[in-house]
Amino acid sequence: MSSLRAKRINLFLLFAVYCLLFTFFSSCGNGEGDKLPVATNDSITPADIRAINDKINTDRGNVDLYFQRAKAYFSHNDYSNAVNDMKIVLNFDSTKSNYYIFLSDLYFSQNQTRDTRDMLRKAIALDSTNSEALTKYSQLFYLLKQYDTATIFINRSLHFNNSSSVAHFQKGMILKEWGDTAKAISSFQSAVEFNQQYYDAYMQLGLLHSVKKNPVAPGFFSNALNIDPKSIEARYGKAKFFQDVSDYENALKEYNSILDISPENQEVAFNIGGILFVQKKYNEALEKYELTIKRDANFFRGYYGRGRCYEALGEINKAKEDYKRCLALNPQFDLAAIQLDALDRKGKK
Numbered sequence: 001m002s003s004l005r006a007k008r009i010n011l012f013l014l015f016a017v018y019c020l021l022f023t024f025f026s027s028c029g030n031g032e033g034d035k036l037p038v039a040t041n042d043s044i045t046p047a048d049i050r051a052i053n054d055k056i057n058t059d060r061g062n063v064d065l066y067f068q069r070a071k072a073y074f075s076h077n078d079y080s081n082a083v084n085d086m087k088i089v090l091n092f093d094s095t096k097s098n099y100y101i102f103l104s105d106l107y108f109s110q111n112q113t114r115d116t117r118d119m120l121r122k123a124i125a126l127d128s129t130n131s132e133a134l135t136k137y138s139q140l141f142y143l144l145k146q147y148d149t150a151t152i153f154i155n156r157s158l159h160f161n162n163s164s165s166v167a168h169f170q171k172g173m174i175l176k177e178w179g180d181t182a183k184a185i186s187s188f189q190s191a192v193e194f195n196q197q198y199y200d201a202y203m204q205l206g207l208l209h210s211v212k213k214n215p216v217a218p219g220f221f222s223n224a225l226n227i228d229p230k231s232i233e234a235r236y237g238k239a240k241f242f243q244d245v246s247d248y249e250n251a252l253k254e255y256n257s258i259l260d261i262s263p264e265n266q267e268v269a270f271n272i273g274g275i276l277f278v279q280k281k282y283n284e285a286l287e288k289y290e291l292t293i294k295r296d297a298n299f300f301r302g303y304y305g306r307g308r309c310y311e312a313l314g315e316i317n318k319a320k321e322d323y324k325r326c327l328a329l330n331p332q333f334d335l336a337a338i339q340l341d342a343l344d345r346k347g348k349k
Contacts, residue, residue, distance in 0.1 A: 036060050036088065039069075048072050063092040067099065074106060082106055097123040097130050104136060116140060131161035138170055142177075150174050165195035172204060181208055192223075199227045203234060210241045217241045232258055232265070240271070248275050266292050266299060273305050282312045300329035304336045316343060 039053035052069045059065065070085035086103050093099070104119035117140060123133040134157035141150035151174055157167045172187030185208050191201040206220035221238040225231055239254030252275060255268045262268070273288030286309035292302035307322030323340040326333055 046072070046076055049076070061092075063089055066092070067102075071102065074102075074109075079106060079110055095126060097127040097133060100126070101130070101133050101136065104133075108140075113140065113144070129160045131157045131164050131167060134160070135164065135167045135170055138167075138174075142170065142174055145177075147174055147177055163194050165191045165198055165201070168194065169198065169201050169204075172201070176204070176208070181211070184208060197227055199224050199231075202227070203237065206234070206237050206241075210237065210244070213241075213245055215245075230261060232262055235261075236268070239268075243271060243275060248279065251275060264295060266295060266302075269295075270299075270301060270305060273309075277305070277308060277312070280312075282309045285309050286313075298329055300326045300333060300336075303329070304333065304339075307336070307339065311339065311343070316347075319343065 039056045041050045041053050045053070049069060049072045052065060052072060056062070056065045056069070066085045066088045070082045070089065073079075073082035073085060083103075083106060086099065086106070089099055100119045100123035104116045104123070107113075107115035107119060117137075120133055120137045120140065123130060124137065127133070134153050138150045138153035138157060141147070141153065151171075154167060154171045154174060157164065158171065161167065168187050168190040172184045172191065175181075175184035175187055185205060188201045188204045188208070192198050192205070195201075202220045202224040206217050206224065209217035209220065218238050218241055221234045221241070224234040225238075228234065235254050235258045239251050239258065242248070242251035242254060252272065255272050255275075258265055258268045269288050269292050273285045273292070276282075276285035276288060286306055289302050289306035289309060292299050293306065296302070303322040303326040307319045307326065310316070310322060311319035320340060320343055323336045323343075326336040327340070330336075
């Protein structure tokens with residue numbers, strides 16, 4: 001009888017201890033928000049953060065509000081406050097992989113690659129199937145030029161989410177570095193199939209098809225321009241394709257459209273000079289090359305282009321002088337050295 005009574009007492013004590021511990025930890029959790037300072041606004045507090053602060057002051061235990069505010073701080077490039085809010089978030093809950101993914105973005109924006117890596121490792125440790133974390137981890141190794149590792153993680157990402165346009169784009173970039181153009185194009189094509197507003201993917205498709213002088217290239221640059229009508233790089237890609245396939249009329253049209261947006265563009269002026277030279281409009285070409293030199297006295301290719309014009313116009317001494325200036329600025333520019341050598345050999349005959 002006494003033994004049974006003792007057991008009952010022990011069970012009662014254990015239950016009492018359990019209740020006390022449960023009450024203690026529950027009260028700690030519920031009061032966590034009360035320990036945090038009141039969120040204050042001032043005259044320079046952005047409107048979106050001001051609104052979140054007001055919500056926090058009425059619900060300081062709501063972890064999602066601190067996460068929202070961290071993202072808002074990040075959007076305003078206020079990295080220190082964003083990180084501080086994420087410390088609060090993780091103090092509430094350290095089990096969600098998306099918190100660590102966001103922290104990886106924060107650290108990456110500040111070029112803190114080691115912290116970026118550590119946050120992504122934690123995200124993947126919490127959820128090994130998280131496609132976003134795996135893709136970002138692959139991107140990190142891609143930037144570090146560790147393409148083997150980047151490939152492993154992007155393949156894993158696509159295994160868990162094959163409809164991710166970002167993952168397909170990332171795989172395309174890796175394949176491009178490997179020199180596998182055909183597979184890279186296939187990956188970029190998959191990216192735009194899943195996201196028809198993927199500007200960067202259209203640009204990559206335009207560039208890769210341009211290398212092959214494939215007539216579909218301008219269409220991809222046009223798609224990019226539909227997304228960003230003021231894109232200079234898309235207009236330039238389109239113009240350069242037309243120039244490379246000797247469609248000078250369309251090339252000049254596209255180059256001039258860039259000058260409407262960016263009148264001081266050096267590369268465009270230089271390329272227009274090249275087209276005019278091929279068309280044997282040497283004086284007009286010379287004017288374009290002179291324009292590039294006036295804008296930048298160290299633009300060595302401008303001297304080379306002008307030298308070619310002088311040579312075509314029979315002004316050999318001026319041509320030699322420009323080739324020499326070009327080589328003084330860039331001794332490795334072989335085209336100028338070849339032209340200068342050819343003129344010197346002619347002069348000796």
